[in-house]
Amino acid sequence: xxxxxxxxxxxxxxxxxxxxxxxxxxxxxxxxxxxxxxxxxxxxxxxxxxxxxxxxxxxxxxxxxxxxxxxxxxxxxxxxxxxxxxxxxxxxxxxxxxxxxxxxxxxxxxxxxxxxxxxxxxxxxxxxxxxxxxxxxxxxxxxxxxxxxxxxxxxxxxxxxxxxxxxxxxxxxxxxxxxxxxxxxxxxxxxxxxxxxxxxxxxxxxxxxxxxxxxxxxxxxxxxxxxxxxxxxxxxxxxxxxxxxxxxxxxxxxxxxxxxxxxxxxxxxxxxxxxxxxxxxxxxxxxxxxxxxxxxxxxxxxxxxxxxxxxxxxxxxxxxxxxxxxxxxxxxxxxxxxxxxxxxxxxxxxxxxxxxxxxxxxxxxxxxxxxxxxxxxxxxxxxxxxxxxxxxxxxxxxxxxxxxxxxxxxxxxxxxxxxxxxxxxxxxxxxxxxxxxxxxxxxxxxxxxxxxxxxxxxxxxxxxxxxxxxxxxxxxxxxxxxxxxxxxxxxxxxxxxxxxxxxxxxxxxxxxxxxxxxxxxxxxxxxxxxxxxxxxxxxxxxxxxxxxxxxxxxx
Ligand code: OOB
Numbered sequence: 001x002x003x004x005x006x007x008x009x010x011x012x013x014x015x016x017x018x019x020x021x022x023x024x025x026x027x028x029x030x031x032x033x034x035x036x037x038x039x040x041x042x043x044x045x046x047x048x049x050x051x052x053x054x055x056x057x058x059x060x061x062x063x064x065x066x067x068x069x070x071x072x073x074x075x076x077x078x079x080x081x082x083x084x085x086x087x088x089x090x091x092x093x094x095x096x097x098x099x100x101x102x103x104x105x106x107x108x109x110x111x112x113x114x115x116x117x118x119x120x121x122x123x124x125x126x127x128x129x130x131x132x133x134x135x136x137x138x139x140x141x142x143x144x145x146x147x148x149x150x151x152x153x154x155x156x157x158x159x160x161x162x163x164x165x166x167x168x169x170x171x172x173x174x175x176x177x178x179x180x181x182x183x184x185x186x187x188x189x190x191x192x193x194x195x196x197x198x199x200x201x202x203x204x205x206x207x208x209x210x211x212x213x214x215x216x217x218x219x220x221x222x223x224x225x226x227x228x229x230x231x232x233x234x235x236x237x238x239x240x241x242x243x244x245x246x247x248x249x250x251x252x253x254x255x256x257x258x259x260x261x262x263x264x265x266x267x268x269x270x271x272x273x274x275x276x277x278x279x280x281x282x283x284x285x286x287x288x289x290x291x292x293x294x295x296x297x298x299x300x301x302x303x304x305x306x307x308x309x310x311x312x313x314x315x316x317x318x319x320x321x322x323x324x325x326x327x328x329x330x331x332x333x334x335x336x337x338x339x340x341x342x343x344x345x346x347x348x349x350x351x352x353x354x355x356x357x358x359x360x361x362x363x364x365x366x367x368x369x370x371x372x373x374x375x376x377x378x379x380x381x382x383x384x385x386x387x388x389x390x391x392x393x394x395x396x397x398x399x400x401x402x403x404x405x406x407x408x409x410x411x412x413x414x415x416x417x418x419x420x421x422x423x424x425x426x427x428x429x430x431x432x433x434x435x436x437x438x439x440x441x442x443x444x445x446x447x448x449x450x451x452x453x454x455x456x457x458x459x460x461x462x463x464x465x466x467x468x469x470x471x472x473x474x475x476x477x478x479x480x481x482x483x484x485x486x487x488x489x490x491x492x493x494x495x496x497x498x499x500x501x502x503x504x505x506x507x508x509x510x511x512x513x514x515x516x517x518x519x520x521x522x523x524x525x526x527x528x529x530x531x532x533x534x535x536x537x538x539x540x541x542x543x544x545x546x547x548x549x550x551x552x553x554x555x
Contacts, residue, residue, distance in 0.1 A: 035106075085108075087191055091138045096269060112188075115199070128161045139171070158170075194216075214401070218347075226251065232263060237266060241275070246345075277305050293481070314339055318340060374395060374397055375429065377390075402415065424440060425442075452514045461501065526541070
């Protein structure tokens with residue numbers, strides 16, 4: 001079987017030639033590609049355990065040595081090649097945390113195709129957008145989706161939507177199927193170290209998602225340095241319980257950082273204390289990466305568990321702001337060292353260092369990986385603020401992208417003319433270079449580490465025939481940090497109920513974590529001086545509402 005002819009990828013805005021030459025000269029950018037990365041590690045650490053996790057093929061737990069992982073990646077490459085996947089094709093990779101995640105990741109890399117790191121929770125709305133933007137050739141899926149959803153049925157709906165819009169749907173590759181016996185291994189077909197090798201997903205701020213083009217040279221630099229900064233080595237056993245596709249567990253230092261050094265990756269199907277604690281004990285896990293709400297669930301559970309968590313040395317927390325008071329409990333309650341991680345799939349990653357003093361570890365979100373990460377903190381007009389003052393974070397450096405993939409003018413607006421990425425985060429910088437995240441100036445909701453673009457949800461709500469307008473804002477939440485609240489203006493009575501609006505969004509096929517936690521039906525929106533809907537005023541109105549609710553019904 002072969003795939004219909006597909007477009008070649010579009011060129012991306014990369015680093016200027018002189019800047020690239022400098023990163024090369026400094027040894028940041030090297031010649032290693034992902035296919036070579038695994039082959040070298042398999043030769044060096046053949047008999048060591050690389051990956052432990054459930055298999056979507058056998059349904060049982062599996063352990064793969066580095067040699068077995070390499071053989072499985074070769075078999076995946078052979079399978080993809082037989083199916084017609086060619087170098088530079090785009091391949092959606094959508095799997096739960098399972099051993100196949102890693103075998104297919106490296107199999108796709110070895111084929112020279114670009115994995116597109118979708119999340120297990122993505123449904124037909126997101127997947128159709130990714131397929132359209134990336135012109136995807138194949139979609140790797142397997143296992144049950146969240147809440148028992150069948151990814152094959154979802155892929156079917158994606159195909160219908162794509163066909164209706166005149167696009168060719170991707171070939172579906174089920175990672176649960178048996179792999180062919182590797183006969184003669186196809187030679188690695190991965191492309192050059194400074195060519196794009198995969199597409200990460202942006203948290204997003206606009207109506208359509210944005211894809212992030214990354215190269216082996218830039219990404220592996222961040223991986224090697226992350227492993228060094230985080231003390232990862234051959235004895236590291238890393239528990240990955242966040243979705244493997246996310247940049248944090250993938251590369252900060254994550255799966256790639258551990259495999260880089262010959263350590264062991266343990267993939268947990270979920271981050272709940274019962275699942276995670278049992279694996280920590282049985283696999284003697286030394287390190288893990290968590291988002292703040294998961295840490296908050298672990299802290300009280302640690303005092304009650306009968307599992308031995310004594311092997312845990314470092315707990316990384318990032319993806320959303322960790323409260324200083326919660327940070328201070330990691331040592332006493334979990335007996336491990338805390339490392340805060342403030343990163344973004346676009347590039348820049350900050351870590352508190354393992355030897356930083358306690359007040360820095362609990363009170364800051366770390367400092368950049370590289371001495372060549374350029375940091376600017378600016379006001380609304382793009383002027384540098386005085387040292388220590390709050391401002392917008394701009395960054396540029398050896399592993400921060402200079403442009404999104406096929407995003408047009410909306411994508412270009414995320415960068416300054418001289419190539420700094422506008423993170424949309426508000427920070428203060430300490431004299432030590434550590435950053436404190438103080439807020440956000442982008443229309444994004446951070447729901448316990450899951451990023452939601454307000455505009456995207458508004459677009460889906462506006463497709464409801466009985467709504468005139470919709471505005472989506474963050475709602476403070478004790479556990480998740482933020483939840484999603486939608487203010488809607490009905491198009492006359494009767495107003496649609498919250499249940500109807502939820503059903504509407506479900507039919508649109510958006511990921512569950514994006515569906516608003518609360519709906520407020522109103523007759524008009526506050527407007528800014530320029531006449532635009534003021535999300536700031538809506539957030540304030542919501543805060544008043546929540547306050548008066550708690551005053552009226554004290555618990
Ligand atoms: C990580 O990556 P993304 O792309 O899902 O989200 C990036 C955004 C940042 O711009 C910031 O708004 C927020 O997530 N964020 C944090 C944070 N870490 C990320 N906000 C406050 N405190 C933190 N520690 O989330 C990501 C990528 C690599 C490593 C770690 C996290």
